[in-house]
Amino acid sequence: MSKEAQMRAAINQKLIEMGERERLKELLRAKLVECGWRDQLKAHCKDVIREKGLEHVTVEDLVTEITPKGRALVPDSVKKELLQRIRAFLAQHSAL
């Protein structure tokens, strides 16, 4: 594993251990609902389902269709805030 991947894994572990990952998830969830991201993607999901037909669509289809759009639509402010939180967390638990 590359050095970067190792660091990622280590950070992830720390986040899970301290329960911070769950908190960040909830924060992100709330922010994405507030800014309308969730509704946008929900609408997109409905379009995909309509296209593929309700009987034949699988979760995989939706994931493949939605993921790129979802990633692109996250507002910069939300990304910034999450990043800030993670940085602050790492600063506090600097034994990393």
Add this chain to the structure above:
Amino acid sequence: MSPAGCAHVNGYKVDNWKQNLRVIYQCFVWSGTAETRRRKAKSCICHMCGAHLNRLHSCLYCVFFGCFAKKHIHEHAKTKRHNLAIDLLYGGIYCFVCQDYIYDKDMEQIAKEEQRKAWKLQGSVPHMFTLHQCSLGVGEKFSTWEPTKRELELLRHNPKRRKITSNCTIGLRGLINLGNTCFMNCIVQALTHTPLLRDFFLSDRHKCEMQSNSCLVCEMSQLFQEFYSGHRSPHIPFRLLHLVWTHARHLAGYEQQDAHEFLIAALDVLHRHCKGDDNGKKANNPNHCNCIIDQIFTGGLQSDVTCQVCHGVSTTIDPFWDISLDLPGSSTPFWPLSPGSDGTTVNGESHLTGSTTLTDCLRRFTRPEHLGSSAKIKCGGCHSYQESTKQLTMKKLPIVACFHLKRFEHSAKLRRKITTYVSFPLELDMTPFMASSKESRMNGQYQQTVDVLNNDNKYSLFAVVNHQGTLESGHYTSFIRQHRDQWFKCDDAIITKASIKDVLDSEGYLLFYHKQFLEYE
């Protein structure tokens, strides 16, 4: 994608499968305790490539974690013929034969329970890191309502549905006069049409902690049930009257009482009886209660006493439930104000020649008053008694502001009713009367341009209580607002539709205003 899952799940449901599944949820999906979190952190990586991202799944038949995105778990499923896996991020169960996520009722039930358990645990863990107070101590995680068997039964047996249309009269009901009880009826009409109070009671938020049957809040709750029951016949509030007599002796008896006194007494008793609803705060500090009455009606009135010698200001802030305003024509001198004397027309009130407006009364209420030489105050700066001026302003506005026009004069010389017409607006902006506005005025910003963007201090009229007659014999009626722009006149048992003009032309005794915009604290 049927709720019965797929046939392949049955192969899994043998022996102690429920317990095994629970363990998987507790340890690897929703880890509640510190120990399980540590284990999850260390072990949740792909057994093939070591990555922790890529939608990690766990095999349900053996201990194997694999990436979904990179198909590592798919390989495992094929070679080992283990057809079921669980998504470690969201807890969904995937069947490799059906090639889709399946929703088995029993498994869903287990998943929900484990998630709830983990949430509760995480809520109570003290965490040292608090950059934002975004703690998971928010109580239970929101989940959409799913009806139980009993609830489905009830819904099927009661197919009638109630729909609120714009001409629906639900919430309107007359009140029988039990002998000069119109003063009580008017206040009840105003309270049952206070939106936040209505929402509180209709969501069953009162948890009674009183042992006896004499809780006024419970009775209010009952009253709301009566008003919103859809019955059109007038309600007989005998229980309410009895409770009021029990808890506010000074109002007992069959004589006509003052509606304003009743309002204050009622709010006081309700506030005292709200013991269970404020999380014990009342016990600690009676002035900082968090009960629904305080949340809705309590504002803060700032009183500044300025020493005329050293100009030191002594400030106190007192809680209030209503603002009592003096009227011109009373024995206390009313500061003569010509309409629009500031050069601004506030609140769009009609300035008929010579008529007083509510804003005039408020301006008088908040003007600096020179306390004469016979009322010297001990000044902390000068350490002696000095002449001073006193000024009242609003520090904190309540969500519902009640204005009491002091029409009943009970001075030593005479007892009479002041019938001066006071015009009041439908929409009221309290900004000029705020403590913060006064500060900016003192700092030289005299020209108060009405800040259109600041919505915090804007109020809308929603109830008016009127008194007809004299001090000796009179009758109370009220106007209340329904569905945003419909007004109704409540005369004891008789409810009639009224126009906005009727409301604004009425004399006005108690005026109830509701904040237009509610913000989070």
